Amino acid sequence: MLRESTHDDAALRLQEAGYRYTTARRKVVHALSSEGRPVTVPELLAALDGVPQSSAYRTLTILVDVGLAVKVSGSDDYDRFELAEDVTGHHHHLFCSACGTVTDLQPSARLEQALSEAALAVTAMGYEVSGHRFDLVGTCPACTALAEQ
Amino acid sequence: MLRESTHDDAALRLQEAGYRYTTARRKVVHALSSEGRPVTVPELLAALDGVPQSSAYRTLTILVDVGLAVKVSGSDDYDRFELAEDVTGHHHHLFCSACGTVTDLQPSARLEQALSEAALAVTAMGYEVSGHRFDLVGTCPACTALAEQ
DNA sequence: ATGAGTGCAAAGGCTTTGCATTAGG
DNA sequence: CCTAATGCAAAGCCTTTGCACTCAT
Numbered sequence: 001m002l003r004e005s006t007h008d009d010a011a012l013r014l015q016e017a018g019y020r021y022t023t024a025r026r027k028v029v030h031a032l033s034s035e036g037r038p039v040t041v042p043e044l045l046a047a048l049d050g051v052p053q054s055s056a057y058r059t060l061t062i063l064v065d066v067g068l069a070v071k072v073s074g075s076d077d078y079d080r081f082e083l084a085e086d087v088t089g090h091h092h093h094l095f096c097s098a099c100g101t102v103t104d105l106q107p108s109a110r111l112e113q114a115l116s117e118a119a120l121a122v123t124a125m126g127y128e129v130s131g132h133r134f135d136l137v138g139t140c141p142a143c144t145a146l147a148e149q
Numbered sequence: 150m151l152r153e154s155t156h157d158d159a160a161l162r163l164q165e166a167g168y169r170y171t172t173a174r175r176k177v178v179h180a181l182s183s184e185g186r187p188v189t190v191p192e193l194l195a196a197l198d199g200v201p202q203s204s205a206y207r208t209l210t211i212l213v214d215v216g217l218a219v220k221v222s223g224s225d226d227y228d229r230f231e232l233a234e235d236v237t238g239h240h241h242h243l244f245c246s247a248c249g250t251v252t253d254l255q256p257s258a259r260l261e262q263a264l265s266e267a268a269l270a271v272t273a274m275g276y277e278v279s280g281h282r283f284d285l286v287g288t289c290p291a292c293t294a295l296a297e298q
Numbered sequence: 299a300t301g302a303g304t305g306c307a308a309a310g311g312c313t314t315t316g317c318a319t320t321a322g323g
Numbered sequence: 324c325c326t327a328a329t330g331c332a333a334a335g336c337c338t339t340t341g342c343a344c345t346c347a348t
Contacts, residue, residue, distance in 0.1 A: 020346095022302090052304075053305095054304080057337095058340095071224070077337065079337080097279070113263075114259060115283070118260045122254065125290070127287045130287045131286045131287070135283075135284075136271055136276070136281050137278070137281060140276060144275065168327085190313085203330065207314085226338090
């Protein structure tokens with residue numbers, strides 16, 4: 001998922017919002033892009049060399065602000081972040097309830113159709129629906145193997 | 150959603166796991182049952198009179214442990230808890246991105262069918278799928294009204 | 299040059315934990 | 324009775340913030 005245009009998108013979106021696309025921010029975007037799944041800040045820092053926590057958090061806050069990234073809440077104590085669907089394309093998540101890892105999942109057309117219908121039903125109740133999340137919950141292959149020992 | 154059998158369920162599940170169904174725990178279960186949506190600990194305490202935070206947190210931890218409650222992560226800094234689907238029946242959530250409130254939503258058969266199919270596709274990848282979450286994200290009627298002023 | 303961004307350290311705030319006391323079975 | 328549960332307060336831990344310094348434009 002390391003499209004080069006990702007950096008162009010990022011530079012544009014940040015500049016439009018009055019932010020600079022600095023070295024540190026570029027590193028964060030690059031790391032998020034490389035992972036291709038929602039990652040915690042510790043994971044991000046480990047993949048980043050030399051970016052302090054505070055900068056990572058501040059950058060992530062800005063990326064979320066301008067719609068380049070989203071926060072994905074998992075089952076553990078860490079916030080997870082990934083590039084927004086504008087950049088990655090629409091997808092769903094697979095949560096491992098054992099280790100907390102979240103994996104991206106491509107949706108099917110049939111599923112999306114059904115999900116959209118569900119959204120319609122709710123607008124009648126006075127809600128403004130802006131999107132949806134579909135998560136599968138279970139145990140990832142690695143944790144399944146561990147559990148069977 | 151105040152079924153009396155809820156307390157029986159709770160008493161049983163807790164005792165089977167070696168826990169007592171004390172007054173404080175009964176109060177927490179009652180409050181969760183009354184709300185019918187995922188609530189934060191502050192909300193829970195406000196509805197509880199005289200149960201200290203630490204007891205609420207400890208009780209919630211245990212309820213989650215024995216499968217009587219689940220934690221629902223929202224967009225703000227508070228964990229939210231509600232009774233598990235064993236007790237409430239399967240349902241989905243509606244997240245208000247403005248105020249953070251989460252509302253329960255009844256699923257349709259057609260939607261469930263599509264969601265199940267999606268789960269099947271993933272088991273082929275080595276995952277053990279135990280459930281799913283479908284969330285709609287948007288703005289609740291109250292916040293929509295505020296935004297339009 | 300000049301304001302945004304950075305880096306370090308300290309503070310915040312939700313949640314967890316220690317320990318003495320109380321209550322459940 | 325005897326162990327689990329409680330209640331208060333203090334500690335933990337992820338995250339945010341203050342402030343002086345640096346870099347981008």
